[in-house]
Amino acid sequence: MKIELAQRIRALPPYLFADIDRKKVELRKQGKDLIDLGIGDPDRPTPPHIVAAMQQATAESKYHRYPSYEGMASFREAAAKFYADRFGVMGLDPEREVVALIGSKEGIAHFPVAFVDPGDLVLVPDPGYPVYATWTRFMGGEVHYVRLLRENGFLPDLSSVPEEVARRAKILWINYPNNPTAALATRAFYAQVVEFALKYDIIVASDLAYSEVYYDDVPPPSFLEVPGARECGIEFHSLSKTYNMTGWRVGFAVGNAALVAGLGKVKTNTDSGAFEAVQAAAVAALTSSQACVDEIRGVYRERMDVLVSGLRGAGFDVLDPRATFYCLIANPQGYSSAEFASKLLIEGGIVATPANGFGPGGEGYVRLTVCAEVERIREAVERVRRVKL
Ligand code: MLT
Numbered sequence: 001m002k003i004e005l006a007q008r009i010r011a012l013p014p015y016l017f018a019d020i021d022r023k024k025v026e027l028r029k030q031g032k033d034l035i036d037l038g039i040g041d042p043d044r045p046t047p048p049h050i051v052a053a054m055q056q057a058t059a060e061s062k063y064h065r066y067p068s069y070e071g072m073a074s075f076r077e078a079a080a081k082f083y084a085d086r087f088g089v090m091g092l093d094p095e096r097e098v099v100a101l102i103g104s105k106e107g108i109a110h111f112p113v114a115f116v117d118p119g120d121l122v123l124v125p126d127p128g129y130p131v132y133a134t135w136t137r138f139m140g141g142e143v144h145y146v147r148l149l150r151e152n153g154f155l156p157d158l159s160s161v162p163e164e165v166a167r168r169a170k171i172l173w174i175n176y177p178n179n180p181t182a183a184l185a186t187r188a189f190y191a192q193v194v195e196f197a198l199k200y201d202i203i204v205a206s207d208l209a210y211s212e213v214y215y216d217d218v219p220p221p222s223f224l225e226v227p228g229a230r231e232c233g234i235e236f237h238s239l240s241k242t243y244n245m246t247g248w249r250v251g252f253a254v255g256n257a258a259l260v261a262g263l264g265k266v267k268t269n270t271d272s273g274a275f276e277a278v279q280a281a282a283v284a285a286l287t288s289s290q291a292c293v294d295e296i297r298g299v300y301r302e303r304m305d306v307l308v309s310g311l312r313g314a315g316f317d318v319l320d321p322r323a324t325f326y327c328l329i330a331n332p333q334g335y336s337s338a339e340f341a342s343k344l345l346i347e348g349g350i351v352a353t354p355a356n357g358f359g360p361g362g363e364g365y366v367r368l369t370v371c372a373e374v375e376r377i378r379e380a381v382e383r384v385r386r387v388k389l
Contacts, residue, residue, distance in 0.1 A: 008137065008138050011137075012134065012137075015130070016130055016353065016357035016358075017038065017039045017353075020038050020039070020351060020353065021039075023345065023351075024036065024038070024351055027345070027349075032349050033349055034345075034349050034350070034351055035349060035350050035351065035372060035376050035377075035379060035380045035383070036351040036371075036372060037350060037351055037352055037368040037369045037370070037371070037372060037377075037380060038351035038352060038353050038369065039353070039369070039371075040179065040241065040324070040325055040326060040369050040371060041246050041369075041371055042240075042241065042244040042246060042296070042325075042371055043371045043372055043373070044244050044296065044299065045244060046243060046244045046245050046248070047243060047244070047285075047292040049284060049288055049292075050243060050245070050281050050282075050284050050285045050288075051281070052284075053280055053281040053283075053284035053285075054248075054277055054278065054280070054281035056280075057276070057277035057278075057280035057281060058277045060277070062276075063275070063276040063277040063280065066272050066273065067272060067273030067274055067275060067276045067279070068273055068276075069264065069267060069268045069272070069273050070095075070099050070100060070264050070267075070273075071098070071099060071100020071252065071273065071274065071279060072100070072276055072279045072280070072283075073094065073095075074279075074280075074283050075100055075252070075279040075280075075282055075283050076094035076095070076098040076099075076100065076252070077094045078282070078283045078286040078287050079092075079094070079098050079100075079237070079252045079254060079286065080092040080093070080094045080097070080098055080254070081286070081287065082286045082287075083222065083224070083254060086211075086219070086222075087221065087222040087224065087225050088225060089222060089224045089225055089254075092254055093257070096257040096260065096261070097230075097254055097255060097256070097257050097260055098252055098253070098254050098260065099252060099253050099260050099263055099264045099267070100250070100251075100252050100273065100274050100279060101236070101238075101250070101251040101252055101253055101267075101274070102249045102250070102251075102271060102273075102274045103238060103240060103246075103249040103250060103251050104207065104209050104236040104237060104238035104240070104251035104252075104253075105131060105238075106249070106251075106271070107236050107251060107252075107253045107263060108129070108131050108132065108135070108205075108207060108236050109131050109134075109135045110135075110263060110266045110267060110270060111135075111171075111205055111234070111236075111253075111262075111263050111266075112135045112136050112138070112139045112141060112171070113135070113138075113139060113266045113270075114259075114262035114263050114265060114266045115170060115171060115203060115259075115262060116135075116136055116139040116140070116141040116170060116171065117139070117140070117141070117170075118139070118140030118141070119140065119141070119142065120139075120140075120141045120142070120168075120170040120171075121141065121142045121143075121144050121165060121168040121169045121170060122136040122141050122142070122143055122144065122169065122170060122171045122172075122173070123144050123146050123156075123161065123165075123169050123171065123172040123173065123202070124136065124143050124144070124145055124146065124173050124359070125145075125146055125148050125156060125173060125174065125175060125178075125359075126145035126146065126147050126148060126358075126359035126360060126361035126362075127148060127180055127181065127355055127356075127358030127359040127361045127362035128148075128173065128175060128179075128358055128359055129175060129179055129207060129358070130357065130358060130359075132173040132205075132207075133145075133359070136171075141170070144161075144165050144169065145359060145360070145361065146158075146160075146161060146172075147361050148178070148181060148183070148361060149361075150319070153183055153184075154178055154181040154183035155183065155185060155189055156174070158192060158193070158196045161196075166196070166199075166200045166202070167200060169200060169202045170202065170203060171202065171203045171204075171205055172193070172196070172197060172202050172203070172204050172205070173205050173206075173207065174193060174204065174205070174206050174207070174223065175206070175207040175208075175209075176189075176206075176208075176220065177210040177211065177213065177214060177220050177322070177323030177324045178210075178323075178324070179209070179210065179324055179326060179358075180326050180328060180353070180355050180358050180362060180365075180367040181319065181326075181328055182319065182320075182321035182322055182323055182324045182326050182327055182328065183322060183323075184214070184216070184220050184322045184323050185220070185221070185223075186221070187221050187225060187226055190221065190223050190225070190226040190229065191226045191227075193223065193229075194226055194227070194228040194229050194231075194232065194233075195228075197232040197233070198228055198231065198232055202232070203232060203233070203234070203259060204223065204229070204232050204233035204234070205233070205234055205235075205236070206222075206223035206224075206233060206234070206235040206236070207235075207236050208222055208223070208235050208236065208237050209236065209237065209238040209240065209241055209251075210241055210323060210324040211237070211242070212241070212242040212293050212296075212297065213241055213242070213296075213297060213300060213323055213324050213325055214297070214322065214323035214324075215297075215300075215301055215304065215321065215322060215323060216322060216323070220323055222235060223235055224254065224255060229255075230255060230256055231256065232256065233255050233256060233259070234253055234254070234255035234256055234259040234260060234263070235253065235254055235255050236251065236252075236253050237251055237252055237253070237254065238250075238251035239251060239282050239285055239286075241324075241325070242285075242293055242296075243285045243292065243293070243296075244296065245282075245285070248278050248281070248282075249274065249278070250274050250278050250279065250281075250282045300325050300370050302374055303325075303370035303372075303373075303374050303377050304321055304325070304327065304370050306374055306377050306378055306381065307327060307368065307370055307377050307380070307381065308320075308321065308327060310377075310378070310381030310384075311329060311381060311384060314381065314384060314385045316329050316330070316332075316384070317329065317330035318330075319365075325369050325370045325371055326367050326368070326369055327367070327368055327369075327370070328355060328365040328366070328367055329365060329366055329367075329368065330364060330365055331364055331365065331366065332389045335389070336354075336356075336363065337354035337355050337356045337357075337362065337363050337364065337365060337366055338354045338356065340352075340354070340366050341353065341354040341366045343387055343389065344366065344384065344387060347386075347387045347388065348380075348383040348384055348386065348387045349383060350368075350380050350383055350384065352366040352367065352368050353366060353367040353368075354366055354367075355367050368380075
């Protein structure tokens with residue numbers, strides 16, 4: 001039988017991290033000692049009080065049946081309270097303005113299913129998380145890349161979006177703290193986004209997965225903090241990076257009730273909700289002391305200092321990581337991102353991500369994470385120094 005992939009899949013390159021995983025497996029089979037600074041996957045375990053809450057919850061038979069589609073009331077209430085306590089975003093209605101997700105990637109992927117029709121234009125940051133563009137295209141939408149430039153602090157210059165593009169645009173994706181550039185946004189920038197969105201009737205989809213991984217004294221804001229944001233926006237939040245919970249697949253979206261409802265409608269027709277024992281553990285994470293988050297942040301800060309100072313000492317142009325566990329290094333003269341990443345992998349045994357995997361605007365850089373113990377980061381710096389460039 002002849003099996004043919006759908007057109008949309010045929011045109012799609014392999015998912016960036018799946019492709020890198022494949023190379024890792026091959027090299028490990030050959031006995032290579034790899035230091036994996038590729039995907040942003042926290043290496044430390046989930047804090048014990050969250051694991052204990054999960055252990056207790058799995059024994060409760062009420063959690064063994066289908067979950068509710070929109071998420072347990074206690075989880076949505078905890079998410080609304082987290083937004084009030086952490087961001088001062090008050091009065092989110094857990095029933096209408098919060099929906100549980102099976103990880104924020106799931107919500108980010110399904111959001112365009114609810115809001116993008118064939119031919120619609122979506123403004124996607126470049127470089128940016130690949131899922132924004134991929135699912136726009138899956139829906140028959142058109143991607144208009146908005147460049148994030150180093151000289152603008154990797155914030156999009158909305159005034160550079162041509163008038164006819166702004167008029168046609170349906171969604172604008174934003175993501176601060178930013179992956180892969182580790183840049184931050186200010187409330188003033190978010191206010192400009194709201195003004196732009198309301199002027200042109202554009203939905204703002206903000207990806208806030210990295211809000212708790214930051215290195216400045218002041219925590220990063222949420223888009224929803226600024227006046228008018230709840231009229232035009234939705235924000236995707238994840239427990240993955242904050243509480244070392246990538247494997248648990250739990251997150252939530254909050255914001256404008258009509259946007260939350262649209263996403264919820266897609267989800268009722270797609271999945272059957274997040275395992276409620278996982279949601280119970282997520283409630284424990286969001287409502288308990290946040291001391292574990294401070295501790296996790298301290299761990300990344302130490303590792304980041306070692307990585308950045310070590311690489312700068314070796315003569316590399318390393319961008320200032322203000323937040324997230326990512327840092328971008330400019331390619332040495334004469335190398336493309338793919339060539340530099342490949343050199344690091346083959347000669348140094350270091351898994352790095354070529355930043356052009358996040359869009360054409362990432363060309364010129366590779367991305368390293370600090371999701372490895374500090375001794376391994378030190379070793380990685382030594383190995384980079386030894387790579388012949
Ligand atoms: C990344 O490494 O860019 C992300 O962690 C991947 C993801 O969150 O899906």
